[in-house]
Amino acid sequence: MKHAPLVDQLIHAFTCLPGVGPRSAQRMAYSLLDRGREEGRRLGNALHAAMDGVQHCQRCRNYAEEELCPVCSDARRDSTLVCIVATPADVLAFEQSGEYRGQYFVLMGELSPLDGIGPRELGLDVLEQRLKQGEINELILATGTTVEGEATAHYVLDLAQEAGITVSRIAQGVPMGGDLEFVDGATLAQALRGRRPFES
Amino acid sequence: MKHAPLVDQLIHAFTCLPGVGPRSAQRMAYSLLDRGREEGRRLGNALHAAMDGVQHCQRCRNYAEEELCPVCSDARRDSTLVCIVATPADVLAFEQSGEYRGQYFVLMGELSPLDGIGPRELGLDVLEQRLKQGEINELILATGTTVEGEATAHYVLDLAQEAGITVSRIAQGVPMGGDLEFVDGATLAQALRGRRPFES
Missing domain, CATH: 3.40.1360.10 (Dna Topoisomerase Vi A Subunit; Chain: A, domain 2)
Known part of the structure; x- marks a missing residue:
């Protein structure tokens, strides 16, 4: 004897998400049941709308709702x-x-x-x-x-x-605002090879 | 200009779950859109069924689908x-x-x-x-x-x-199979106070 079947089904369904194991799935289900029923319904609606309504842009393959993406x-x-x-x-x-x-x-x-x-x-x-x-x-x-x-x-x-x-x-090199001592050797070598004339 | 609106809505809806920030929410949405539409629909159905169908047991307050839990x-x-x-x-x-x-x-x-x-x-x-x-x-x-x-x-x-x-x-003490050196002092003190006659 475990949970009520609907609770078990919900926990099991959550485990299809990346990075979500049985423990987190249980915590998610309890959280929605305890104090987020409206949010749970909203998530359910958003899931159905997206699973049925999102396709790929005919031109660039990005997610789109129409033939072309925005x-x-x-x-x-x-x-x-x-x-x-x-x-x-x-x-x-x-x-x-x-x-x-x-x-x-x-x-x-x-x-x-x-x-x-x-x-x-x-x-x-x-x-x-x-x-x-x-x-x-x-x-x-x-x-x-x-x-x-x-x-x-x-x-x-x-x-x-x-x-x-x-x-x-696109250029490979040192990230903006990065401290040189935290940049790895391969990135620094790439940044050296890609050096450019410096103008004021 | 960001995602298609339905994708944005789905990402935002995922952030209502405990421990899920914008990054994980995005990963969840992409994962279902890329290769888990059927699982996404199943999760949507499980959410609606549980949010609408789960109440509290009249007797013990646990989750239940009927008046009484299992x-x-x-x-x-x-x-x-x-x-x-x-x-x-x-x-x-x-x-x-x-x-x-x-x-x-x-x-x-x-x-x-x-x-x-x-x-x-x-x-x-x-x-x-x-x-x-x-x-x-x-x-x-x-x-x-x-x-x-x-x-x-x-x-x-x-x-x-x-x-x-x-x-x-319920008894407080040393967990079964636990190594004493890893048991914290408060638990060990509690286990000492709760000692019982040892019988073969």
């Missing part, structure tokens, strides 16, 4: 400049920097043949088509600096060079 | 023996020990006047009525060993003594 459907964004990122979270980071006025292409992952993630899974066949159509003038690579990120960057570089398109990569 | 509606349980616990999780712990055949009274908290939690909030007025009705022969106190737990235990002790009912408290 960035791709914004006529003020420069559609000749496309930044290649791995995840929707990366798009968010760029948007929060307030610096970028081009569009994105969201791979939703990085090349990882051992996990069955090849070019097609990342929509790189679609990107290849778009590059050949000639609307894009410059690609900015902003995939991660892991092995998978590097492999993905080189694959995209090949596609772009075949289509004769300028490719750049 | 323990209180089980005729094989001894209704003259009642164990006082603070939370539904404590009931679960007793049930998993497999040792207890009586019933429970779940306070859903502990006395904490500064937080506005008095006897009425813990249903102690209801317990007082039940003690006076004479069906209960023995109370077992199993509230925590914190200041609040002790205060609660003493309050219940007073109620039971007024009604002339036997009260016991």
Whole structure:
């Protein structure tokens, strides 16, 4: 004899979330049942709305509710400049920097043949088509600096060079406001190799 | 410009859960959108079912779907023996020990006047009525060993003594399988005070 079945079902359902084991799931269920029924209903509604209503943008593969995501459907964004990122979270980071006025292409992952993630899974066949159509003038690579990120960057570089398109990569170096003594050696070496003339 | 609105709503809704900040909430939303839509819908259903269908047992205050919880509606349980616990999780712990055949009274908290939690909030007025009705022969106190737990235990002790009912408290001492050197001093002192004759 354990909980009432509905409580057990709720606890079990919470364990599908990343980083949530049986203990946290129990704590979540109790918290909503004790003093957050309205919030629990709101979370339930938000889940259904998102699971049913969120698809991928036809153009950039980011999450979208319409055929195009808010960035791709914004006529003020420069559609000749496309930044290649791995995840929707990366798009968010760029948007929060307030610096970028081009569009994105969201791979939703990085090349990882051992996990069955090849070019097609990342929509790189679609990107290849778009590059050949000639609307894009410059690609900015902003995939991660892991092995998978590097492999993905080189694959995209090949596609772009075949289509004769300028490719750049976001600068790697010392983070702003960082104390040099806490920067790792590989980053510091990269920052040295990437040094630029200093102007007032 | 951020996420699609439905994604933002989902992320925000997740932050109502204990221990979930904006980062984890984002990770949860992405995880379900990327590769767990069915699980997301299941969680949504479980939330609605539990928020609408779970109430408190009329008898012991534990979570229940009917008027009585599974323990209180089980005729094989001894209704003259009642164990006082603070939370539904404590009931679960007793049930998993497999040792207890009586019933429970779940306070859903502990006395904490500064937080506005008095006897009425813990249903102690209801317990007082039940003690006076004479069906209960023995109370077992199993509230925590914190200041609040002790205060609660003493309050219940007073109620039971007024009604002339036997009260016991679960033993405090060294945990089973524990190495003495890792047991804290207060627990060891409690275990010494509670020593019993050793029989073969």
